[in-house]
Amino acid sequence: MSRAALPGFRDFYPQEFAERAYVMDAWREVTRRYGFVEYDGPPLEPLELYTAKSGEEIVGQLYVFEDKGGRKVALRPEMTPTFARMVGAKLNALRKPVRWFSTPQLFRYERQQKGRLREHFQLNVDIVGEADVAADAELLACAIDVMREVGLTSKDVRARVSDRRLIGALLSHFEIADKDQPLVYAVLDKLDREPRDVLEKRLTDAGIAFHTVGSLFEAVASRDLDELRSRLGGMRALDGHFETLGRYFELLEALGVRDWVQLDLSVVRGLAYYTGIVFELFDNEGEFRAICGGGRYDDLLATLGGTAAPALGFGMGDVVLGELLRSRKLMPALEPAVDFWVACDDDALLPDVMSVAAKLRGSGRSVEYSLKGQQLSRQMKAAASAGAGQVVILLRDQWSGGSGTVTVKTLADGTERVVRSDVLLNFPMQDNG
RNA sequence: GUGGCUGUAGCUCAAUUGGUUAGAGCACCGGUCUGUGGCACCGGGGGUUGCGGGUUCAAUUCCCGUCAGCCACCCCA
The missing domain is CATH 3.40.50.800 (Anticodon-binding domain)
Structure with a gap:
């Protein structure tokens, strides 16, 4: 009989519990300031809730079993499907925009490594019912304010933002076929981890013209909107997206977080459901995984719940954030008193x-x-x-x-x-x- | 799921070319300082050297397997 916790699961001794409480208190404090209200759902859900959204292949990454009533159930790997169900069921009755947050413990059956266990707590913050880019700015500012709350600065953490619609328009302009888009996103995601020539070859092998690949890489290298605009200025189809992003940055400035944010079109959120502005928070040393990721997912509620409503949100786990705080000496020690x-x-x-x-x-x-x-x-x-x-x-x-x-x-x-x-x-x- | 590295007390580490009852510091508990703390000194508990095999007169040390951790890949939260 082993005396250890299961792989990827944690024993929270008082010191670790204090750290967890410190992080979760910061989450609650900041979301409270933004007017978000807390909710929760069941930790165990019908398996179909997840396969409906992500397909059968996700089953291999879930804790699944059959309950005594013969139902196929899964420990929740993410909060969004539960959230979508709950909001969808009462959308008409809820004051809009809906501003909810939750701090669920989530489970995923995957090999653990640094920053990634089989269980973690994740702050989920979502807004439903507002299509204006002001909501996008509000959401990112909230995530950034959590960083501030735990003592991190814009020197420690950077928010990288992209826009799915802009990328989509860009790919259309380059006449890249829809079937090649997953490959392009995969390449963008690896831009700073693999040699450029290897990535170029992957695209040209797929039949994309060499000069198109060059233009794409050049565009994606832009780190601010003006730079991007000057590189792609001739494309009328992109004007609307430039305008949206321009307003986004303006509003982030108004909210006082502009210096944390950087345009980075290589940000690819893995989830297929994002439809607009997406963002990720990273430590500036590049030492850890993403601290937080989120964005706009305007189609998801219709897909899952039937009722269409613009929506956006982010998730922030306690594991990477905790590792970052400890390495920066920002995690308070437990003091008996x-x-x-x-x-x-x-x-x-x-x-x-x-x-x-x-x-x-x-x-x-x-x-x-x-x-x-x-x-x-x-x-x-x-x-x-x-x-x-x-x-x-x-x-x-x-x-x-x-x-x-x-x-x-x-x-x-x-x-x-x-x-x-x-x-x-x-x-x-x-x-x- | 694939590959690489690692595995000695709660923690950080020792243990001469494999050699006899596996040591130390910190932490914990207790004693002295003749009854008011953080110091000092002394003592104590705690390890089947991750686990299981193998080689050998002898394994913490060498070999294999397994489990666990770390790292990379895959994938994502």
């Missing part, structure tokens, strides 16, 4: 210690004490390592069965006060030192 430690210099006073502890707890303070008789110096050590703000010391010569006094010591500065035991409860709490 209690308001009071109650100690005594006589084992016979243990019931009195417990009684004092109970009263302090009754007034809302966090209190610990030695559960067995220990010499006072041990108790003081224990108090210090528990991060106690103050130690209440019952000395047998002062205590007088509760009618006397106690000594209250503030550990941070070593100061002591002797107080009547009956006024102890009025003590203000001190910062834990």
